[in-house]
Amino acid sequence: MKSTLFSTSSQARTDDLVTAAAWVETPLQLLSVLEAHHIGGFARHTRVLPRAGSTALVDTVAALTRIGLPDGLTVLPPEPTPSLYRTNADIWFVGDAFSGQVQRALLSGRTRDYVIVDDGLATIHLLRLLTRRTATPLERARVRSSPPRRALGLAAAVKLRAAARAGRLTVFTVLPLPDQLLRDAAAVGIRVVGHDFPWLRSLPGGSAPDEDRVVLGSAMVRDGLLHAEPYLAWVAGQAREEPVVYYPHRREDARTLEPLNADPRVRVVPQGLPAELALRGLGERHRVVSLPSTAVTSLRVLLGRHGVTVEAVPVPETWWTDQASPGLRAHLSTFVADQKDTP
Template sequence: MTSPAGPPGTPPHAVPPDTSTLAFVESPVQLLNVLEWAYVAPGLDASSVTVVVLSPTDPMSRGQLRRMAEYARQTGMALRWEEARGGSAAPLHTVRALAPLLRAARRVVIGDPFSRYVQLLLTLTRARDLVVVDDGTATMEFVDLLVRGQPLVRWHRGGRSGPRDLAFAPFSSSARRRLTPGEGRRVELFTCMPIEGAPAGITVATHSFAWTRTSFGPPAVGLGADLVGTSLVETGVVDEDKYVEAVRSLATSHGANRYFAHRRENTTKLHRLAVETGLQIVRPDLPLELIARRGPVGRTVLSFPSTVVHTLPLALSGTGVRVAVCDIDPAWLTATASPRAQGFLTGVTSTARDVQRVRREGAAG
């Protein structure tokens, strides 16, 4: 397989590795953040890291993961691709295949503590060194739930539970205990998110996108604006009609020409956006932080509340690009949206550093 262009940028380490590290990722952003963590981790040799990709089913995520896997290989990491969702027998096969690796690992790195797959796998490991790398704004929710001792369930599910949730509850509780420091167990949180009041004993390490800035760019910066898409419609939080109108309004007000689609946005909605807003729809083949750093990129990047309002200012540091965020109007929320939705989305925006706020001009509501 041909490696993608661009240097991987991995630094030398004076201290040889003395641990075996196993990392579990389910999205391209999680794999990017494993690369970022390995780049700055003291004394770590990337060749001691084995990355297990618990492959998702959607084509966009799979394509981006394959591109990111090539960068990981270039740093010396070993890659193991598991078709973890490839049929009813796949989960059992995956767990059985990974059990020996889990028992041997001294350090386990995870990208999504909310993942049922990851929670199940954590019950099989004897590792005393656990690292949680960023999975976007979910990191903030993870810390909050850990502090309050509540189940590790994503905010947009709104506390809803069914028979599967009840059956899985013991594994979720076990995972939460393992992700709490104690009994000789070290837990590190590698994050660029604003974290306040992390549980006692958790080591918080700063994530500044050093690998990304070393490996890509600086980008060519244009005069116009780019708009970043969100999957809030797909997750049932925001009404599609109001979202399309909000995008149209922002594009008109700020002279945006391109719309960078989230990897989970469906093609029907994207086609509608193209027709009704005139925006060029771009489906990135890498996480947006790398796309923007590689360039070209607009002088202004517009976003709704999402992970990128925290990550892009770091990835684009020193380039002169302005990141701006438009809040979600409460009137855009669906009738079935979680009661926690507005508060969480407002918190995403209010805690973002080095971003500007833009008005919700002309949006439906």
């Protein structure tokens, strides 16, 4: 079973007065909101509030503004809190349902329609929590919350599960979800809407690097999940085969970036735009290589029709640190799939 692309002809809203509010904390959340608005099935007027303090978000907003935002969508100046959720919008786009600020906003406002947009692997973790037999606190994977935060997470779960039962909760995702998870979501009233980045695909192609091989950076070293030495050796091995351009993850730090910048065989581009936006101009001569990540799925969706090979490399067991649980390792392995298996 696959998540199905939303049909605007049969389900799109027609009321010009329907409004939506979104607070986004990452470039992927922002792109997902733009795609949901572009499809036209949620709201005709959407206001997006970026979280303050994120250089990657500032750069992404600037690039998208230069390209031209979808009609009816406005991006506001960044703020440190989701103050936009205090307005009387009909729909809330939610990127990070594990955020304490978002959870408090959910509990302070009236029930409305909620649309969960992609936030990497957290999207699947959220769905699994919301579809359990009984309400479970919405807590991030690998995080031990304090009793007050667990209570807040439980109250937020109850609110979203009630919205699902009332037909007011949608998950908008590019990720291929397991069949059983889709069945579980339908059973509790969650509607899953799949998409293939129609707005991004409608844009003129961007520039392409001179190098044929593109390596996507990973934040798993910074997150304490991978040892740095084998990761850096893997990138160096890619560069021994042919010239490499390296696109860092927005959260990478000096542990990986300093050694890579010192390697003359690797051209490291500045951190900034998300891969989905920066690499949309790649062609059939290019090959993208990455450790398992959600970007593998999204780039296959975006670039597969242009003949671009997007390869996810499995992580050897010796690379993992003790902080990487068996469940996380198994989940990441789902992204190591042949390109033809990606919807």
